[in-house]
Structures are given as C-alpha cells and as structure tokens.
Amino acid sequence: MIIAQIPRAQASLDRINEILDIDEEKTVGGDLILDEIEKLEFKDVSFKYPNSQSYSLKNVSFVLNKGEKLGIIGSTGSGKTTLASLLVRFYDVDKGQILINGRDIKDYSLKSLRDSISYIEQKPRLIEGTVKSNVIMSSDTSFSDNALIDALNISQADFVFEKELGIGSEVVQRGRNFSGGQKQRISIARAVYKDASLFLIDDSFSALDFKTERKLREELLNKAADKLMILISQRARAIFEFDKILLLKNGELLGIGSHEYLKENEEEYREILESQDFSGGDIYGAQ
Numbered sequence: 334m335i336i337a338q339i340p341r342a343q344a345s346l347d348r349i350n351e352i353l354d355i356d357e358e359k360t361v362g363g364d365l366i367l368d369e370i371e372k373l374e375f376k377d378v379s380f381k382y383p384n385s386q387s388y389s390l391k392n393v394s395f396v397l398n399k400g401e402k403l404g405i406i407g408s409t410g411s412g413k414t415t416l417a418s419l420l421v422r423f424y425d426v427d428k429g430q431i432l433i434n435g436r437d438i439k440d441y442s443l444k445s446l447r448d449s450i451s452y453i454e455q456k457p458r459l460i461e462g463t464v465k466s467n468v469i470m471s472s473d474t475s476f477s478d479n480a481l482i483d484a485l486n487i488s489q490a491d492f493v494f495e496k497e498l499g500i501g502s503e504v505v506q507r508g509r510n511f512s513g514g515q516k517q518r519i520s521i522a523r524a525v526y527k528d529a530s531l532f533l534i535d536d537s538f539s540a541l542d543f544k545t546e547r548k549l550r551e552e553l554l555n556k557a558a559d560k561l562m563i564l565i566s567q568r569a570r571a572i573f574e575f576d577k578i579l580l581l582k583n584g585e586l587l588g589i590g591s592h593e594y595l596k597e598n599e600e601e602y603r604e605i606l607e608s609q610d611f612s613g614g615d616i617y618g619a620q
C-alpha cells in the first residue's frame with residue numbers, strides 16, 4: 334500500500350517544489366493600473382515550462398479588440414491552457430510580449446491585471462463555504478444579491494434556487510457535493526459576477542449537455558457583448574460563430590480567421606470538423 338503511494342507523493346512533492354522555485358520577482362507586476370481592456374495583443378509569444386525541454390507555445394501572434402470574440406481550438410496538448418495561464422501571468426513568456434492597451438502586461442500591477450480578467454479555469458475549483466461565498470469570492474460586504482442571482486441565471490446554475498437553502502447552500506471541500514456540471518456552472522457564475530472586461534473561458538463546458546451549453550454560450554455572449562472574450566474549446570460548434578478562431582497544434586498557430594476562412598484554408602480545421610461531424614450550422618437546432 335505504501336509503495337503504491339510513493340509515486341503520488343513524489344508527484345505532489347514535485348509540484349510543491351515547482352511552486353517554491355517560482356522566482357518571485359517574475360510574478361510581480363509594475364505599478365500601472367489597468368482600468369479597462371481595449372486591445373489585447375500577443376506578439377510572437379513563445380513559452381516553455383521550466384521543467385520542460387520543448388516549447389509549449391511557439392511564436393504565437395494575434396490581436397483582439399474590445400467587443401471581439403476569439404475562439405481557440407486545438408487538440409489536447411496543443412497549448413490552449415498554456416496561452417490562458419500566460420495571460421493571467423501564472424507564468425511569464427520566454428520570448429515575445431503580451432500587450433494590453435499597447436503596454437506589456439508586466440507593466441500593470443498583478444492585482445489590476447487579474448481584476449480585469451474573468452478567468453474560468455478548465456478545472457472548476459470550489460472551496461468550502463456556500464454557493465454565495467463561492468460566487469462572490471470576496472470579503473467585500475457591498476455585494477449585490479441581484480447581481481449574484483443574475484450571474485447564477487446566466488450561468489445556467491439556477492438549480493441552486495431549488496435547493497432548500499438556495500444561494501446559502503453548503504459547498505463542502507472541493508465542492509464534492511455537486512456534480513461536475515454543477516461545479517462548472519457555479520465557477521462560471523463566479524466569473525460572470527466578477528464581470529471584468531475580458532472573459533477568458535477555458536474548456537469549461539465539457540460536463541454540460543448540448544442544450545445547456547448552447548443556452549449558456551448565448552447568455553455569456555450577450556453579457557459580454559461589448560467586452561473581449563476568449564473561449565477555449567475542443568468543440569467547433571462552441572466557437573464557429575466567433576469573430577476569430579485561432580487554431581493551435583503542438584504549440585503552433587496554424588491559422589487564425591473566421592470559421593469560413595479556416596474551413597477554406599486549413600486542412601487541420603477541416604479534419605476537426607469532420608471528426609466532430611460538424612458542417613457549420615447549429616445541428617441541434619433552435620429550441
């Protein structure tokens with residue numbers, strides 16, 4: 334039994350050491366305050382994890398302006414999550430630059446940078462407390478119940494209201510008393526409640542059924558109409574209507590453009606469409 338636990342303990346230890354090894358200076362920001370994001374630019378960005386031999390992102394460039402929606406598609410391991418974590422500065426780029434409103438993101442205070450991004454991680458993280466404390470995530474007492482209820486509705490997390498204690502329902506450690514899809518929706522509500530100027534959503538719909546996903550996507554697009562949005566997904570149907578789609582493979586940007594453009598020009602994109610039996614319309618129809 335003990336032998337079986339050794340590899341797990343080793344993996345945990347590696348991760349702990351990795352965190353302890355992070356050069357603190359690297360993750361400190363400048364003192365510029367970021368107010369609203371008008372323009373985001375990746376300029377020739379390359380990145381290699383500290384413990385890795387090869388680059389997880391190679392020379393990635395794109396521009397996104399206020400109001401624009403960017404979809405990112407690519408198979409597992411293509412660098413989608415890496416791109417998101419560079420943007421919120423969990424790591425810093427090795428080459429190139431990420432610019433917001435024309436300034437390097439390192440020039441902004443880390444707090445104001447992260448305050449400007451509603452980031453929904455691939456793996457939802459709920460913490461012990463209540464649904465409410467998980468969504469508002471702040472000791473701030475000036476919260477609004479209406480905004481909270483709105484956020485839960487937009488996120489298709491209205492199942493919460495049917496519970497006896499409603500928004501006061503208990504969340505146990507890691508949210509184990511909720512299903513995968515419920516956890517995803519509560520963590521999406523957290524980002525919606527935060528209502529930052531950039532929505533960064535990493536493959537967060539995987540546990541949802543088609544209909545719920547579609548409704549949620551529509552509500553999110555509506556909510557973020559005048560903001561920037563980056564939606565990462567392995568499914569073409571989630572992003573085919575976006576202004577721009579960025580196609581990644583093994584850390585390389587194969588192409589960027591509309592669905593029609595990529596369909597026309599990128600073999601890899603056509604293969605994704607074929608493998609998903611998706612031709613471009615909403616095959617699930619209007620409800």
Ligand SMILES: Nc1ncnc2c1ncn2[C@@H]1O[C@H](COP(=O)(O)OP(=O)(O)O)[C@@H](O)[C@H]1O
Binds near residue numbers: 407
């Ligand atoms: N913490 C990490 N340390 C080392 N390599 C990593 C780490 N996270 C991801 N990678 C590697 O970086 C590449 C891109 O991973 P990721 O960005 O998670 O891809 P995706 O989100 O598209 O599935 C993969 O080869 C993956 O193995």
Ligand SMILES: [Mg+2]
Binds near residue numbers: 413414415455536
């Ligand atoms: Mg990922």
